[in-house]
Amino acid sequence: MFDLEQYVDMFLDESKEHLDNLNQRLLDLENDDSNMEIVNEIFRIAHTLKGMSSTMGFTKMANLTHKMENVLDDIRSNKLNINTKIIDILFEGLDILEEFVKNIENEGSESDKSIEDILNRLEKIENIEDTQLDDVNIQNEEVEDGYSYINNLVTKAKASGLNAYDVKVTLDESCMLKAARAFLVFKSVEEDGEIIYSNPSAEDIEEENFANSFDITVITNVDKNILMDKIKNISEVNEVQITEIVNVEMNGIKNEGYQSNDSNVKNKEIEDGYNYINDVVNKAKATGLNAYDVKVSLDESCMLKAARAFLVFKSVEEDGEIIYSNPSVEDIEDENFSKSFDITVITNCDKNILIDRIKNISEVNEVQITEVVDIKENDNSEYQEKNVETNIKNKKEPKVSNTKSNNEIQSKQRKGKTGKTVRVDIDRLDNLMNLVSELIIVKTRLEDIDISSKTQNMNEAIEYLETITTSLHDAVTKVRMVPIERVFNRFPRMIRDLSKELNKEINLIMEGEETEVDRTVIDEIGDPLIHLLRNCIDHGIEMPEIRKSLNKNEVGTVKLSSYPDGNNVVIEVCDDGAGINVEKIKHKAIEKGVITKQQSLVMDDKDAANLIFSPGFSTADKISDISGRGVGLDVVKTKIEALGGIVELETQINMGTRFIIRLPLTLAIIQALLVMVGNEKYAIPLNNIKEITNIDRSNIRNVEGKDIVLYREQTLPLVDLGDVIGVQKENVEYSEESTVVVVKKGDKDLGIIVDQLIGQQEIVIKSLGKYLSGINFIAGATILGNGSVALIIDTNSLF
């Protein structure tokens, strides 16, 4: 039997990618529901998923995607209009697909979740096309849309020289097969036209739910009389009344049944594709641009025709736009052409310049350029409608220089991607990283070798090795870096769902999606961010009425931004909501026993606001699904700190709240300060260290059991690292001064007393592993040059 097991991983990877894409596209579609390009893209994704899942034998996924595909196809061919209901159901389908993929990942099979329900609903939507929206609950505005839709079609048709008629067909009283007759009428009319509306609906007519006459609205290129004759030729047709439509009257159409089959009209338009090109050319000329037909012949001996053609395209597109090519771009890319190809170009440069430019490309044999006056129909056999359509859109500005059709950009990007990226198992990357780490360890070891034994050559060799390891490390680190987009991508959808659920209108702004972070961060940061965003929306953003009464924009804004800051990456989540009520927090904290009343009195606002990060703390007045289960923010804090980062918050009543997350740029290799405590070596990450100083023991004061010292006119709390980690001090020799490493966490400082400083070193962070994961104070371990292990202090946990 054919073993598919080996492909499962690939399937999972790819379907996840496709699902991400699908999610993104659906969101795009929601914002721009007239963009057929997006529908096409979604269709393609669904189609690919269908193919993949049926190959792998995941029938539920295949069925579901198949049904989604059908609906999308109907939208694509304009049989269906996009509405929120459809988008919602598509999203739902997406969720189910995601669930299946997750289940396949974990258990190797789709979950036993039933998809009957959604299949039925998708089918229902699909059938609307036939049932002609006989939904009783049809929204008024949708109906109005319907009228204007028909109006639009009629106007369009007229503009392109077609005729629009209202046709009333009356069948013979004695007609036995009314539906069949009607069908013949429809068929005959559609031979050279398109029925855009019928009353009763096509569905009703098919089921013979009509007396003996029906009305249809037809767009056709034949004359009224010919149409009349045609219909009359059908037997049992009694009477045909045809009136030309000047304008579609609102009351002429009943709610139940406009038909929206303009797809064929569209197709017809494609057949006259040259209209589009003409349009574009005319428009271009009107804006002072030149249009040329260019025939490029390549050298007979040319080996890489596609590459040469690409160079031609590129050169031409530097200050122009290719609106048509024969053979098609795809064929050219696939080298499906002999040695010459024709392109139609709109450009702002002169004919001669263009010739020179193309001729400069090697292996181009001959270039013929003629100015376009009119384009002949037979040129357009392989003409692609979409390209031009998008081109027209792009052509709003007279400057054509960098505009390229969306299609082309996309296909190029896709091409570029497959050419430049390789999917690498993260384990292999980790392995590479480990090897680099080893190399660095060896380097450190070499550096450690007794100085007296070093010769000049040795020094140079070590310096050279250092250069190499550093660049190698940089390179490997970069490979591990992924744009944070990967995490951000899923939020628009989440925000959309949340805002619907909570009836709050929310505008999500995302910035700096291109900021790169370590792959490990990508995997871990998602959940904390979801928590924060949910908090912002649930607790932060007020209900629209309240916002209105506060003179705020009813639409709440949530901003998610990311930017690099030195050795850190900063992620900010901020809202313009209610802000945190510090008094309420204090009150709650006392109630929950997190702090005492006395503490609350001396606590400043900032500390009080930070109480929301305490375990088991929740201020939600009522528990909702979204947040307020009391397990939110402390988990966020723990997670971020586990990544070596910190989270801070700023808040202002009625102005909003800002969460600031700082994460180290790279997680694996850092600069650290090595210190001695007792006879054990520990490493303190350098980016947490503010300064190192000596403090006179006599200046240390003990306040409420805590050591503090006045340092730079500020009180600096102190901890003795030896006490914290429980080092037995054998040779306690109290010197006058203590070595203090001042570390920072946000805007707070803490002095850590150590016994001795060893020095700064580049260290490789290694995890202590799952078994020891529960240990506080320790962020990991590192291997020193001599092969011994030193633990890395998690300074954040000392505060």
Place this chain on the structure above:
Amino acid sequence: MVENTQERYVIFKLKNEFYGININYVQTIEKMIEITRVPKANAYVKGVINLRGEIVPVIDLRKRFNVESSDYDKDSRIIVNKIDDVLVGFVVDSVTEVKEIDQDNIDYSIVDEGFNDGFIKGIGKIDEQIIILIDVNKVLDN
């Protein structure tokens, strides 16, 4: 099903008793190397070692099994096991041999609740020698 009747065990010694650990878990057996103490970990966690670039936690089996502790000597060994993808070292007094024990010679009935904290999977016999077979998962449980 015949091949399942015999399993191989790494036999090691703690104080006066012989113990066996299923060889499927055992990755490598190391001589004593420097163990770095991990503060605030359980008392029986001796610390971590550098096993060819990997950080591996090490459990002192004497402490874990509440056998009186003794200093490590030249016979002491660290048995490094891979249990559910986690590498863990067990410090033992000495490792004697690898032996096959027939399923028929393993007595599981002796194991009941409260028997030495449930670390024991069964008692194996090889030529009248008693081998205590340990349940590695239980050793890791907190």
